[in-house]
Amino acid sequence: MNQAQSKEIGSVLLKSRSVLLTTHINPDGDGIGSGLALMNELLRRGKNVEFINRDTAPKMYSFLPNSDKIKTAKKITKCYDAMVVLECPDLSRNGNILDYDRQCGKILNIDHHMGNGMYGHINVVEPKAAAVGVQIFQLMKELKWKISPVVAACLYTAIVTDTGSFRYSNTTPQVHRIAAELLELGANPDQICSEVYATSKKSTRLFTEMLKVMKLEDKFGYSYLTRAMFKKTGAEESETDNFINTIRSIKGIEISILFKETLSGTVKASFRSKNGTDVNLLAKKFGGGGHMHAAGCAIDKPIKTAIAMVIKEVRKYLKGK
Ligand SMILES: [Mn+2]
Structure with missing residues (x-):
């Protein structure tokens, strides 16, 4: 995510009183980690923010701070000043959980999948980004938002899961640099991986x-x-x-x-x-x-x-x- 895109998104988020965060049906570590990174930061900034998905978040992400605040809904009735749609190439992937045009002032579409339908008022679609967690990291860096240890843990979770623990071909030098910075900011890789990869x-x-x-x-x-x-x-x-x-x-x-x-x-x-x-x-x-x-x-x-x-x-x- 570049500086111009970050500024545009940052200004919408800071102007909005109510923000809805949401990701795709059957959410994964990238959607949950990226959403919780934004939620923790926006809550700290005093925003009225909700993270609502059609399906429940997998249990292994329940160690992430404020994951207990993630809600599920088949249909949302409230209206929001802005909505951040994470990882959805189109809105059916989000589960059609609300009337997007009527219930959201601004739709911010942040995704790294190919073939995104560009349905947002602002669209940041980067198939080359290893994870949406990388895009959110860049957004916060460009906006000079201080990344707290909690936000760092959420973003690290997003990146570690979407790169298959830094093994897939999307693992670039830049991904490792970002991961290194997240560790410096307080993410604990040992704890995160034991939670995420625990079996039963x-x-x-x-x-x-x-x-x-x-x-x-x-x-x-x-x-x-x-x-x-x-x-x-x-x-x-x-x-x-x-x-x-x-x-x-x-x-x-x-x-x-x-x-x-x-x-x-x-x-x-x-x-x-x-x-x-x-x-x-x-x-x-x-x-x-x-x-x-x-x-x-x-x-x-x-x-x-x-x-x-x-x-x-x-x-x-x-x-x-
Ligand atoms: Mn992803």
Whole structure:
């Protein structure tokens, strides 16, 4: 985020009395960390600020200060002077939780995904940014807002989760410089990573089930989680975010996919790739999207059908490479 963009956003936020912060459905560490960084800072500045998402935040982020103030709503009725939409390429990704034109004075769209619909009054869309946490860090730096240890912890959480603990290809020298600065500002990497990457007995049992049904082909691997598997182990969906990394890390596997049967019956497919293989293209074929090396989609079909449909496309794609 550059100086001009930061100034524009800063002036809207400082002029607003009420601010709504929100991120995408099934929020992740970047959305929650970035939102809480802004919330903690705006609360300190005496703003009337709320952080509301359609879905609950995964439990592993509950150590972050003020995470207990995050609310969920299917429909928000209040109006706000400004709204910051984090990580949503379009407003359906936010879950259509309010009438955006009518209930928000200014919409500030901050995102790092490709194909953002530029729906805001101000749009800061940077697919090259490793995380929205990086964008929020730059915003605060440009505005010369002092980053407190609490805000530093939130931003570090956003960045560590979106870079796969500084392992993905979005991990640039700049990302490490920002992370170093966040440590100097008081973020505790040991504490943050123990909270974020803690597993449970239930999730480990589910992970075992996933490994049992995993299929590995020449250049791609996939597995799935059915409702029956969730029921058998008692694990929650939010505990499965890192499962796909095990498939991804297998040498020779360029594309990894994890299919999850959701409570509503649709199937969520998460794609990961390496070495310039573009899974955003694949996810797009099924109405989803994301980044080149990490993307996802939802398929409204029984899980077996969904798997067959996607696998067919993956084989076709790898053949044509
Ligand atoms: Mn992100």
